[in-house]
Amino acid sequence: MAEHVATGSRSGLRSALPLLLPAYLWLTVAIFLPLSAMVFFSSMTELPLSGKAWSFTLENYATFFSERLYLTLLLASLRLGLEVTLWCVVIGFPAAYVLAKVLKGRSREAIFLLVILPFWSNGLVRIFSWAMVLREGGILDTALNAVLPFKINIDVMYSYPAVVIGLVHSYVPYMVLTCYLTLQAIDDSLIEAGRSLGASRLQMLRRVIIPLSMPGLVAGAALIFVPVVGSFMEPRILGGRTGTFYGTVIEDQFVAVFNWPLGAALSFILLAVVLVILALTSPVLRRAA
């Protein structure tokens, strides 16, 4: 009997293997190998191009701690990540609430499409469109001056707010989608029950809806915070000279300075910091939920 069960489970594994294999093969090729290569690079003294001599070292990691600039930029990037995430919550959560609980049928589909639209457009195109809008003499400037009786000068381009605007626009759909899913799972009768007990809409939001939406808010925040901290495209194009962040420095090491070892080391430090932040905040947020 036991033997029979054993062969049964073994044949189960054998039949599952062909199904699992493509996924694991892909993960190995696409993530594990490049990442290992990066670990390897990060501990080299020199990129072994044109036969330069190299040896193993931890100096690249030490550079982060010896030069204050890197820490300053990392903190600026973390602040950017926090700020963009907060704006995404402020903008995305109400939108998700309206989508999940107020709109029905066709109008919901239409609005949903508008929310998803940024996903379908090319990131670079998106950023350059913002550049057209935000620069002096751009669309926003011209439009406001055409409407307003007095002259104002709108030039948000190449500033910190421009970077935040571009990033929020790119990432807010994540927050809308994750919150939409959790909000949709909240039974309407819970809201009705709360109202029948005399709770105002604000009280319902604070005591029932937001706590029950916590998983979506946390998932959305993680999906947004992590890539924003390492972002380089938006800061570079919309931020100009003010757009120097940790992500742009890493990018420089790879594409401009060709110091791959330092770029790789800086990336892994970022990865470590982000993982520590997620590990520290997730239990707190889970308890709140």
Added chain:
Amino acid sequence: MAGVQVSNLSRNFGAHKALDDVSIDFADGGFYALLGPSGSGKTTLLRQIAGFDFPDSGRIAIGGESVERVPVERRRIGMVFQNYALFPNMSVADNVAFGLSVRGEAKATIASEVQRALDLVQLSKLGGRRPHQLSGGQRQRVALARAIVTKPRVLLLDEPLGALDKALRVDMQIELKRIQREIGITTIFVTHDQEEALTMSDRIGILRDGRLVQEGPPEEIYDSPKSEFAATFLGDANIFRGETTGVGIRLPDGTAIAARAGATLAAGAKASCAVRPERIRIAIDSGSADQANGNVLRGQVSKRIFAGNNSTYFVERDGQTLKVIVQNTGADRLAAGQEVLLRWSPKSTVLIAAN
């Protein structure tokens, strides 16, 4: 605590008349059942009284005060939902405390009121649990405690026992009735289960297609239904259709059926008679039918369904199948194919105007 008066209430959803000129008076402290098939408007009526939806026309008064435009949060009602609708992110005690704490009551008051409510529903020891750790019956009790702890003027229940299994449902019926009597709150209770409506309520309102068909104490509706629908929806009934004779009706084949005195309909009008299956006596047809007193019909048993304490006979008569319920007294049982005589008193026969 207060009574509820609903007057000429109408509510349309597009072309569909969900409520059509409904007037009903729920006296203070009574236990009412709103009974009807799905789509009859019973839940719409309850939601109107609760304040989740506003009527197109008509008036709703709670304790004499017009509330038809007052939103639910300010109506001071208690509501129990079919799926309980407990807040999954809160403990049982916090669920019960919710209504008091959003009102800003003092912590000590809340704690003692919550304890009182949990005692009343016999869940004093489970205050620290989460809703998902409770059984269906326990969740039902928590929902009830949460609805009554704020001392609402009216308690509204939307098919509260629908999700429970049969044995638990009977327990909860008794429990609900006990609690209602203990706090004396006006209770309006939506159900599609006629047995539940009969056993629990002081009065029943039967709805159909958005209209109130009949309203009254369970005994009155059962004994004197005013329409074929009321007769067949609340309990079981044999319906005979014919023309009125003054004392009853005449069937198309000429047989006369005498009805209870009281109802007067113009002779010759179309009408029907309703007879409850348990009011009919069934006996073997010995050939000598005496028409002396009461109604007598000949028929043939087509089927018998044995249910332990009683049996239901299906008797074919002139193309119509009649139901007769006979208590299990140990007497001989009749077999299918048996020619029988059915007798019942005119007092058990209700004359109903054709609708």
